[in-house]
Amino acid sequence: MNRMYSVIASTSCVVVTLSMGAPAGADLIDFDSLQVGEIVNEQFAGMGVHIEVINDRHTSINLGIIFDSFGSSGHDRDLEGPPWSRGNASSDVFANLLIIAENDEDDNNDDLIDDPDDEAGGGSIIFRFDIPIIEFGFSLIDIENSEHGHGASVMFFNDEVFVGMVDFSDLVDSGSAFFDPTIVFGNNSANHIQPISFFNGINPLEFNEARFILEGSGAVDNIFFTAIPAPGPLAPLLFSLIAVGGRRRRAA
Ligand SMILES: [Ca+2]
Ligand SMILES: [Ca+2]
Ligand SMILES: [Ca+2]
Ligand SMILES: [Ca+2]
Numbered sequence: 508m509n510r511m512y513s514v515i516a517s518t519s520c521v522v523v524t525l526s527m528g529a530p531a532g533a534d535l536i537d538f539d540s541l542q543v544g545e546i547v548n549e550q551f552a553g554m555g556v557h558i559e560v561i562n563d564r565h566t567s568i569n570l571g572i573i574f575d576s577f578g579s580s581g582h583d584r585d586l587e588g589p590p591w592s593r594g595n596a597s598s599d600v601f602a603n604l605l606i607i608a609e610n611d612e613d614d615n616n617d618d619l620i621d622d623p624d625d626e627a628g629g630g631s632i633i634f635r636f637d638i639p640i641i642e643f644g645f646s647l648i649d650i651e652n653s654e655h656g657h658g659a660s661v662m663f664f665n666d667e668v669f670v671g672m673v674d675f676s677d678l679v680d681s682g683s684a685f686f687d688p689t690i691v692f693g694n695n696s697a698n699h700i701q702p703i704s705f706f707n708g709i710n711p712l713e714f715n716e717a718r719f720i721l722e723g724s725g726a727v728d729n730i731f732f733t734a735i736p737a738p739g740p741l742a743p744l745l746f747s748l749i750a751v752g753g754r755r756r757r758a759a
Contacts, residue, residue: 532734538573538603543580544619547571547605555637556730560607564628570608571632572620574726576601576648580623584695585649586726591697595689596646599697604648604726607632625649625724629657632719632727636734639665639713644702644731649724652676652692657723663705664716671705671712702731711735 536551547558548571560571574580578587586604591597606625614621634643643663652659652675662672677683678690678700690698705712713735719727 532736534732534734536730538605538728541573541603542619543573543575543603544613544621544623545573546608546618546620547573555734556732557635557637558605559633559635561631561633562607562609562626562628563630564626565609568608568611568626569630570611570620571605572608572623574604574606574623574625576604576726582622583624583724585724586625586695588648588695588697591648592695593691593693594696594698595687595691596697596699599699601646601648601697601728604728605632606726607721625726626721627724629659629721629723632721634717634730634732636715636732638734639715640717640732641711641713641735642702642704642731642733643714643717644700644729645727646697646699646729647675647692648697648726648728649695650675650692650698650721651694651696651723651725652679657721659719659721659723659725661703662718662720663703663714664718665712665714667716670714673703699729702733 534554536556538547541547541550549557551558558571560569562568574586576587586606589598589600606623607630608620609624609626610620610622612621613619650659651657658674658676660672660674663670673685675692677685678687679692680686687701692698
């Protein structure tokens with residue numbers, strides 16, 4: 508899960524590197540502590556994460572909700588597994604998934620959507636972060652991204668300024684820097700997407716918003732993100748060395 512795409516931005520030169528090991532400041536949201544049908548928005552504010560959903564077809568229902576992939580949610584077999592039909596996570600357990608709600612019916616008034624189903628007309632699932640992020644990974648369920656199916660992508664912004672994007676068709680395009688030969692999209696598919704980063708030279712570009720754009724149905728899970736590492740013990744030492752160097756130059 509820790510292989511990282513490194514793309515040199517703002518030049519025509521694209522480089523993919525690998526980095527192993529758990530990065531500092533990394534965190535994961537798997538949605539498994541929430542209830543089926545629960546509306547998802549500020550439950551992860553304590554982690555500095557805020558979630559907003561926009562429904563493209565039912566524009567009065569802008570809700571992200573929990574779907575249980577074990578099947579208790581009911582009415583969408585495409586979102587149920589394992590086993591999944593294909594993909595690099597075809598035997599993996601996901602439990603709760605985050606979907607764009609297609610309906611907002613709550614007849615028993617328990618604040619849980621009674622019959623969670625994903626919006627076939629798509630929409631946006633937006634993650635906003637209180638502090639800058641430098642890498643973002645996730646899992647995708649039932650994304651049918653193909654020439655015959657609906658498209659999907661994820662876009663990244665920093666203070667609303669565009670940083671970069673990955674069209675999910677890039678993930679299965681051998682000519683793309685984001686190509687991952689393990690990924691297979693299609694009906695009832697399940698895939699883990701390696702953390703995505705954008706680089707300008709050796710410097711990772713910061714972002715504080717990741718926005719999924721889905722043109723059809725599907726779900727996301729296992730939102731993985733890494734904040735900018737806090738200054739380690741080396742930082743004050745480097746600073747003092749620079750300060751000493753500066754004084755020496757002035758003395759000379
Ligand atoms: Ca989950
Ligand atoms: Ca209910
Ligand atoms: Ca559905
Ligand atoms: Ca499907």
